[in-house]
Amino acid sequence: MTVEGFFERLRTEGRIVIVGASLAGLTAAETLRAEGFTGSLTMIGDEPYEPYDRPPLSKAVLLGKASPHRTDLPRRRELDADWRLGVAAAGLDLGARRVRLADGDEVEYDRLLIATGVRARPWPNETEAQLDGVFVLRTRDDAVALHRRLGAAPRRVFVIGAGFTGSEIASACRYQDLAVTVAERANAPLVGALGGVVGAVAAELQRENGVDLRTGVTVTALEGDTSGRVRAAHLSDGGVVETDVVVVSLGATRNTEWLTGSGLGAGPRGVACDAGCRAFDFRGIVTDDVFVAGDVARSPHPLFNYQFLSLEHWGNAVSQAEVAAHNMISPSADRRPHIWVPAFWSSQFGVNIKSVGVPTMGDQIMITQGSLAERRFVGAYGYQGRVIAAVSFDNTRWLQFYQQLIETAAPFPLEYSTVDRRPEGRRPIPADFPDPSLPTHGPTVTLSGYSPVDRRLVFTPARH
């Protein structure tokens, strides 16, 4: 059969299976249909819900502006898919092109998309994690449970980890006038993602909004009462905080266990794929029928020294899913690379925080517009004489300029004039990221370092 004939048949009669029915999975499915795929489409999701959006769960939902039950993603088009919801994928047979489901069923595919995402990293002590009142926040069920408990007027909420999610939870609690303590291993919130200079601003923001912020501490134990309800958290500095709600916000773990033994290059860091979203097998050979997209993927990026990036970014999930879907049904000459510039946002204490590029690669930062003291600013990160990232606090409209600087590897420091440049922003200062060699996700609280938590980026050499 000719190549054209093969793809023609794939597009009209092929069987495509998408494992993971969240943002990336849904986007890929919509893209496949939009590009004219008329074959069979199976959507497998371990949660019993249709695709829903997660960012509102730690923002609008906790602020009381939306119901945790109703964050379903809109449908841009009719999908005509076979939905297998509430049943997880349990295994993959690459040779037979079959996905095994947890209920024992098997589904055959011609093209497979892996979009299984991540899950919240639980509190490592299982007994303590089981205590009533200990939560994580990742899924709709998590949000429903946490939302209900926050509505029951707890005396104090204790958040473990001041990454983005932890900080957003603390912000929502303060908005509802709940007492909240945040414990953070590093010396400020957001340090692992944005460095110490910006972290100091985030710390001030939390304290000014009434958060009892404890930095440089870890949580050594969660203590329950006789009825199994959490009653206190013990800290490494000897402190004890009485609390009846604990939210564990220690980042995420990639959902790759179901691929163990499949022969794919999958592990705790995600599933490795090429710039065209094709998965690598464990030998480093690229497959041609298995694709990866979203939080679970890690792929090389030309702007960042071809490091393998794994991103927990909403926009990356959309963009990568679109590329993966297109490439799944296109001959090699028509395929597109996924070269999305990393970008994230967070909203906390009424401040809009956005970033482009890879801040953690930056060794210096320069406040090129606005001022840290006013908490309205743009900071550019430099790495080896070029601009590698930028962050904004309530200054998002300038950010696309900095994205262009990153894309063109523009020189750092920025020597020229910019509007609203203050004396403090005339020269670069160390960005103050924690030492990447520090252990990250150990058995106690781990909040910083090079790990894929909190929508940060992980860098690993391209080997297995």
Added chain:
Amino acid sequence: MRVVVDLNKCQGYAQCAFLAPDVFALHGEESLVYDPCAGDEQRAQLARAVAACPVGAITADGTDDGAAPSAGPVRGTSDDR
């Protein structure tokens, strides 16, 4: 009606919060919060908000089909809720 905003694209111009204030709101100067499940009575305002977004960041049900946002959600073939 289901709504999602691409907050990577969003630059806080707040046109949606002006035109459909019961669906979209600003929290602070430029952080957008919104109800991802707007009531049917918001249809007209929602259409105004989707069209007015200067960065095209708002997606509602059916906005890819060239039709106005459709009345109800499109259901998959199995929905075990």
Added chain:
Amino acid sequence: MTHASLLRRITDYSSRADPYPLYEELRRTPVLHEEDGGPYAVSSYWDILSLLHDPRISSDAGNLAAAGSDELGEAEETGLPPSFIRLDPPEHDRLRRIANRPFGPPHSPHRIDAMRDDLTEIVSGLIDGFGDAKRIDLVDRFAYPFPVTVICRLLGVPREDQPRFRAWVDPIVAGLDPDPGGHDEERLRAAQEARVQLGMYLAGLVEQRRKEPREDMLSRLATDRGPDGLMTTMEVLTTAVLLLIAGHETTVNLITNGMLTLLRHPEFLRALREDPGLSVGIVEELLRYEPPVQFIPRRTCIADIELRGVTIPKGSRIWLVLAAGNRDPERFTDPDRFDPYRRDIQHLGFGSGIHICFGAPLARLETQIALAELAGRLDNPRLVDDPPPYRQNAVLRGPRHLSVAFDSVRP
């Protein structure tokens, strides 16, 4: 004609009715610098969008004066200290934040939405006022009085003062549009006199509202103390006059260009009559197809900028030709076609970046309601002159008169 005179041809009155072929010619040289000391005209969509977000570009009136402003730069001189459209951050941001408190979200999220019934009522009243006429000048009878009435309601100008208010606004607005036949001195004198009168009137009103605040925007501007503090009386006046002047001519042109475009495309006028919801798409497409601000002539760069291989030296004046970018085929498919069903329509009609049009949501609603009502109530409307006579102004481009004939006005 020679290449060197392209910008002059664009500003020349003879091209006012249809500048689009000239914009197409302009896009062939995406960064056009015709003469020493002259502006750098940027005309492609992506370049304009990029410069609107470039912190090396300044809107500051002082920087512009240093760059040697031209006649276009002075067109909106108000005699007051620079308003926020002519300032850079942090001053721009501070004043705009304060001005926004009584106008929009987060502090006044329902202000504009709550005006919808008011807007409909004003529009209906104006159309009722056509009486038994079979032919009207849409500018004088409708598009012109509408935004003045709206701004009066928004600011809180008492109904009984509105005729006086309009009597001042008329010469000010006329002063913005230089007469091709001369008489400019007289006009400018009248405009200046009206500005003084209007300023005194508003100052009096501000004093009154300070003592007895109401719910209107002027009261809130005068009394609302947020984290950025209180505006001075001068700042309140500057902001009020900005809303009035910047919001007026542009809205008149958007509505008039809108009706003109619909009369040239009667199929969409019919469709609008059947589905008033189509006004949403029509207005967005109008902002692309016939933007009321054709270009932004008052920016300068505070650092050298490399663009398409051209170095724009620090201190240069820059024209951002929005109307050319809006029809850039690299950005929009079939850009010269008016298509209100277009989906991919992130036009430059309101600018972008921190200076994006402050009144955009109000202008959108005003025009949506105006066009939908006109389409619904005018029976068999027809264009009398095509093209209609245009105003002199090349930046705020629109018909001076728009004669529309119809069989009757529906109740």
